[in-house]
Amino acid sequence: xxxxxxxxxxxxxxxxxxxxxxxxxxxxxxxxxxxxxxxxxxxxxxxxxxxxxxxxxxxxxxxxxxxxxxxxxxxxxxxxxxxxxxxxxxxxxxxxxxxxxxxxxxxxxxxxxxxxxxxxxxxxxxxxxxxxxxxxxxxxxxxxxxxxxxxxxxxxxxxxxxxxxxxxxxxxxxxxxxxxxxxxxxxxxxxxxxxxxxxxxxxxxxxxxxxxxxxxxxxxxxxxxxxxxxxxxxxxxxxxxxxxxxxxxxxxxxxxxxxxxxxxxxxxxxxxxxxxxxxxxxxxxxxxxxxxxxxxxxxxxxxxxxxxxxxxxxxxxxxxxxxxxxxxxxxxxxxxxxxxxxxxxxxxxxxxxxxxxxxxxxxxxxxxxxxxxxxxxxxxxxxxxxxxxxxxxxxxxxxxxxxxxxxxxxxxxxxxxxxxxxxxxxxxxxxxxxxxxxxxxxxxxxxxxxxxxxxxxxxxxxxxxxxxxxxxxxxxxxxxxxxxxxxxxxxxxxxxxxxxxxxxxxxxxxxxxxxxxxxxxxxxxxxxxxxxxxxxxxxxxxxxxxxxxxxxxxxxxxxxxxxxxxxxxxxxxxxxxxxxxxxxxxxxxxxxxxxxxxxxxxxxxxxxxxxxxxxxxxxxxxxxxxxxxxxxxxxxxxxxxxxxxxxxxxxxxxxxxxxxxxxxxxxxxxxxxxxxxxxxxxxxxxxxxxxxxxxxxxxxxxxxxxxxxxxxxxxxxx
Amino acid sequence: xxxxxxxxxxxxxxxxxxxxxxxxxxxxxxxxxxxxxxxxxxxxxxxxxxxxxxxxxxxxxxxxxxxxxxxxxxxxxxxxxxxxxxxxxxxxxxxxxxxxxxxxxxxxxxxxxxxxxxxxxxxxxxxxxxxxxxxxxxxxxxxxxxxxxxxxxxxxxxxxxxxxxxxxxxxxxxxxxxxxxxxxxxxxxxxxxxxxxxxxxxxxxxxxxxxxxxxxxxxxxxxxxxxxxxxxxxxxxxxxxxxxxxxxxxxxxxxxxxx
Numbered sequence: 007x008x009x010x011x012x013x014x015x016x017x018x019x020x021x022x023x024x025x026x027x028x029x030x031x032x033x034x035x036x037x038x039x040x041x042x043x044x045x046x047x048x049x050x051x052x053x054x055x056x057x058x059x060x061x062x063x064x065x066x067x068x069x070x071x072x073x074x075x076x077x078x079x080x081x082x083x084x085x086x087x088x089x090x091x092x093x094x095x096x097x098x099x100x101x102x103x104x105x106x107x108x109x110x111x112x113x114x115x116x117x118x119x120x121x122x123x124x125x126x127x128x129x130x131x132x133x134x135x136x137x138x139x140x141x142x143x144x145x146x147x148x149x150x151x152x153x154x155x156x157x158x159x160x161x162x163x164x165x166x167x168x169x170x171x172x173x174x175x176x177x178x179x180x181x182x183x184x185x186x187x188x189x190x191x192x193x194x195x196x197x198x199x200x201x202x203x204x205x206x207x208x209x210x211x212x213x214x215x216x217x218x219x220x221x222x223x224x225x226x227x228x229x230x231x232x233x234x235x236x237x238x239x240x241x242x243x244x245x246x247x248x249x250x251x252x253x254x255x256x257x258x259x260x261x262x263x264x265x266x267x268x269x270x271x272x273x274x275x276x277x278x279x280x281x282x283x284x285x286x287x288x289x290x291x292x293x294x295x296x297x298x299x300x301x302x303x304x305x306x307x308x309x310x311x312x313x314x315x316x317x318x319x320x321x322x323x324x325x326x327x328x329x330x331x332x333x334x335x336x337x338x339x340x341x342x343x344x345x346x347x348x349x350x351x352x353x354x355x356x357x358x359x360x361x362x363x364x365x366x367x368x369x370x371x372x373x374x375x376x377x378x379x380x381x382x383x384x385x386x387x388x389x390x391x392x393x394x395x396x397x398x399x400x401x402x403x404x405x406x407x408x409x410x411x412x413x414x415x416x417x418x419x420x421x422x423x424x425x426x427x428x429x430x431x432x433x434x435x436x437x438x439x440x441x442x443x444x445x446x447x448x449x450x451x452x453x454x455x456x457x458x459x460x461x462x463x464x465x466x467x468x469x470x471x472x473x474x475x476x477x478x479x480x481x482x483x484x485x486x487x488x489x490x491x492x493x494x495x496x497x498x499x500x501x502x503x504x505x506x507x508x509x510x511x512x513x514x515x516x517x518x519x520x521x522x523x524x525x526x527x528x529x530x531x532x533x534x535x536x537x538x539x540x541x542x543x544x545x546x547x548x549x550x551x552x553x554x555x556x557x558x559x560x561x562x563x564x565x566x567x568x569x570x571x572x573x574x575x576x577x578x579x580x581x582x583x584x585x586x587x588x589x590x591x592x593x594x595x596x597x598x599x600x601x602x603x604x605x606x607x608x609x610x611x612x613x614x615x616x617x618x619x620x621x622x623x624x625x626x627x628x629x630x631x632x633x634x635x636x637x638x639x640x641x642x643x644x645x646x647x648x649x650x651x652x653x654x655x656x657x658x659x660x661x662x663x664x665x666x667x668x669x670x671x672x673x674x675x676x677x678x679x680x681x682x683x684x685x686x687x688x689x690x691x692x693x694x695x696x697x698x699x700x701x702x703x704x705x706x707x708x709x710x711x712x713x714x715x716x717x718x719x720x721x722x723x724x
Numbered sequence: 725x726x727x728x729x730x731x732x733x734x735x736x737x738x739x740x741x742x743x744x745x746x747x748x749x750x751x752x753x754x755x756x757x758x759x760x761x762x763x764x765x766x767x768x769x770x771x772x773x774x775x776x777x778x779x780x781x782x783x784x785x786x787x788x789x790x791x792x793x794x795x796x797x798x799x800x801x802x803x804x805x806x807x808x809x810x811x812x813x814x815x816x817x818x819x820x821x822x823x824x825x826x827x828x829x830x831x832x833x834x835x836x837x838x839x840x841x842x843x844x845x846x847x848x849x850x851x852x853x854x855x856x857x858x859x860x861x862x863x864x865x866x867x868x869x870x871x872x873x874x875x876x877x878x879x880x881x882x883x884x885x886x887x888x889x890x891x892x893x894x895x896x897x898x899x900x901x902x903x904x905x906x907x908x909x910x911x912x913x914x915x916x917x918x919x920x921x922x923x924x925x926x927x928x929x930x931x932x933x934x935x936x937x938x939x940x941x942x943x944x945x946x947x948x949x950x951x952x953x954x955x956x957x958x959x960x961x962x963x964x965x966x967x968x969x970x971x972x973x974x975x976x977x978x979x980x981x982x983x
Contacts, residue, residue, distance in 0.1 A: 441875075446879065469881065473880055473881030476879070477879055478875070478876065480875070485871040485872045485873065486873055488873045488891055489895065503880055503881065
């Protein structure tokens with residue numbers, strides 16, 4: 007790989023003296039950083055005495071849920087805090103205290119000595135500027151490089167990020183690149199001045215798992231090549247496991263555990279870290295009940311005098327709330343802010359309420375889709391105009407349209423009481439499928455049967471039965487509730503509309519609110535007064551209000567923190583068992599889907615490539631796409647095997663091949679032109695496990711990636 | 725402040741010191757004095773009295789014309805944003821046609837074909853501002869329609885009318901009302917402009933625009949006659965804008981979060 011320095015060795019007059027930092031020396035040392043924000047509601051303490059050291063060439067992961075203050079650390083280091091922030095402490099980067107620098111000197115560091123990459127690649131690039139110009143900007147700004155030279159280095163930097171055609175990318179506008187490409191361009195931009203420290207704030211959260219896996223790989227490789235130090239901010243413990251050397255767990259602005267990755271993830275010591283790991287559904291794990299962390303974040307206007315986590319901790323005793331906790335070393339380099347972490351046991355398990363319902367196969371599935379196909383037409387930009395001749399003389403213009411089959415021929419049966427998981431990446435058509443079966447997407451072809459009654463393309467007036475018996479739970483708790491309506495009224499309205507569960511009186515509504523695990527008195531609240539998890543509970547209560555039999559859950563937990571996600575998953579499961587509901591559960595997260603579902607369908611480009619029992623889909627034989635997904639999915643267990651030369655998809659975007667297999671163009675196990683030309687046969691294995699693939703069943707079973715290590719892995723997972 | 729102005733306009737008949745249309749040839753063109761606080765015009769009419777009486781006309785025109793534009797524009801905008809497709813095209817192209825005329829020309833066009841009258845002025849000014857209302861309402865609606873709670877309402881089988889009136893409209897009101905409050909001031913100014921060119925209020929009534937128009941030839945010798953209604957108008961515009969800000973503060977749920 008060509009490095010940036012190669013390019014500048016001959017024309018290096020503007021390159022600053024590189025301070026050599028030895029591997030293993032401390033590059034960044036944060037000491038006692040405290041931060042408070044002034045808001046209308048009073049002074050909020052965001053960080054309290056945060057200290058950590060980052061060594062050269064190492065990666066420190068800063069982990070925490072939303073509100074833990076992890077992004078505030080990044081902003082403080084970059085000097086990007088707003089005027090309402092007051093900051094104390096020191097953060098020394100090679101002897102310079104970043105926190106006390108005046109703005110005009112901070113500018114010198116930003117982009118030159120510290121690179122930063124933000125979460126959302128789609129909003130981090132200026133849409134009106136060519137990508138190359140944006141990447142080259144810091145070179146010109148910091149070193150006064152001439153634009154031509156800067157552009158040469160930009161192209162080289164893009165090439166170093168594994169971009170197939172860097173010249174073209176440099177002259178493209180951001181919208182012409184995929185999310186993964188944009189994020190790579192941003193990383194290239196953050197590294198263009200060859201900084202010593204790279205701060206990454208949730209850099210892969212907005213990306214699909216397969217793209218995420220490649221970005222993480224790229225980051226690791228870059229770090230090794232350049233002796234770069236990375237501060238990696240994330241909420242995802244699986245990502246931490248893949249990239250970090252050291253982990254620093256933040257809770258409510260305090261470092262509660264810090265140490266080497268293998269120790270913190272493999273042998274977590276603070277109850278909060280244990281709770282986080284316990285509330286994560288695991289891939290290929292046995293189906294244990296996930297154990298959420300009760301309660302919510304403390305009010306940060308007044309920090310409690312004792313342990314910050316005491317009110318949510320199952321091991322808390324009187325001493326915990328009275329004595330302030332300090333970090334103490336368990337072993338060299340591994341510190342924990344808990345005085346009794348050795349004596350506490352494992353995170354308590356949660357007992358299942360009642361028995362797990364089992365779906366029963368019958369003649370009357372609750373829902374059946376036959377050959378479902380939903381095509382969107384969209385105007386092609388610059389696609390041109392064709393002229394039609396009406397009545398022989400009138401030329402009538404029609405714009406060229408492009409047809410896109412979001413759902414491309416799906417046959418599915420959903421039994422009563424069954425949870426069918428649908429997993430796929432963005433653009434796979436999983437949400438379109440959910441909306442189409444609920445008759446929300448306009449006309450489609452194929453057939454949908456609900457309770458054996460044909461509901462295909464009925465008018466709204468003919469759908470009353472379906473409308474009361476089917477419901478939906480949405481992804482985004484912030485947008486799924488009407489902000490101007492008290493949550494109780496929203497539920498009451500849904501009850502009254504179909505007059506099913508009670509008459510929609512206040513008592514009925516409050517009973518339902520209680521049923522989804524919220525305390526009394528929430529009736530009169532507005533959505534803005536609720537937390538994300540509470541909003542999601544109200545969303546579920548509203549769905550239950552019409553007395554449904556079948557609910558489409560469209561990514562109901564992807565907007566939530568890990569500990570909240572666990573409580574919502576448990577609630578959904580309980581409701582299914584108790585009320586005999588059936589779900590179509592849509593998610594991009596294979597671990598979540600596998601945890602909750604009875605059966606799992608894997609979707610790619612509008613088609614189902616594999617379907618089977620949850621355990622079958624997570625074990626060989628695999629469809630090649632499922633295998634790639636499993637390979638890419640981050641796993642928080644340090645013991646999870648990381649293979650070199652793993653399966654990788656080709657290309658960066660979903661490309662469709664209408665005639666053959668949907669996945670043919672990107673398949674790492676493609677066997678020939680047959681994949682693109684002929685529709686793949688359905689290979690059926692035990693118990694209804696079906697894979698649509700040209701590879702012979704025997705070869706599918708002999709998956710190259712999973713020889714016999716399966717047993718080891720399951721025994722690793724506690 | 726606006727309250728004071730409205731109160732003054734409504735109470736004008738009782739508090740004015742002189743009859744606004746009474747001619748007094750002996751005291752023509754007098755500068756402001758203790759007897760006539762804002763002086764008198766060329767016919768000896770008291771300027772203060774005329775302004776106070778005219779306030780009712782101007783404010784009334786502003787609010788009534790805005791109401792007309794809201795009544796026509798909001799439903800069209802909601803429908804365009806919610807249904808999209810053919811309806812949207814039709815409504816928006818109609819708006820484009822209206823918007824392609826300069827406001828004064830459009831007002832002129834509507835008023836010129838029939839003899840001027842106050843209610844026609846109100847309708848004319850209202851129609852001038854319909855396209856802006858439609859476009860704003862549509863833009864706000866488009867944003868709300870993509871929210872999941874609208875889909876939730878469709879999932880449970882709500883009628884379109886319910887979704888439009890109960891789910892979308894309350895959320896769209898804040899920007900519409902704030903914009904409408906600014907619209908009031910534009911309407912007052914446009915109304916005054918139309919009166920100024922003789923198509924609105926007719927002499928001897930004391931509309932502010934008409935007063936400025938009448939005082940124009942005397943601007944050199946007796947500037948107070950034109951300046952006073954001008955100031956009154958400026959004051960009203962500021963007052964209405966402040967009202968708009970206040971409305972936005974109360975309407976925005978984000979500003980009420982910490983109750």
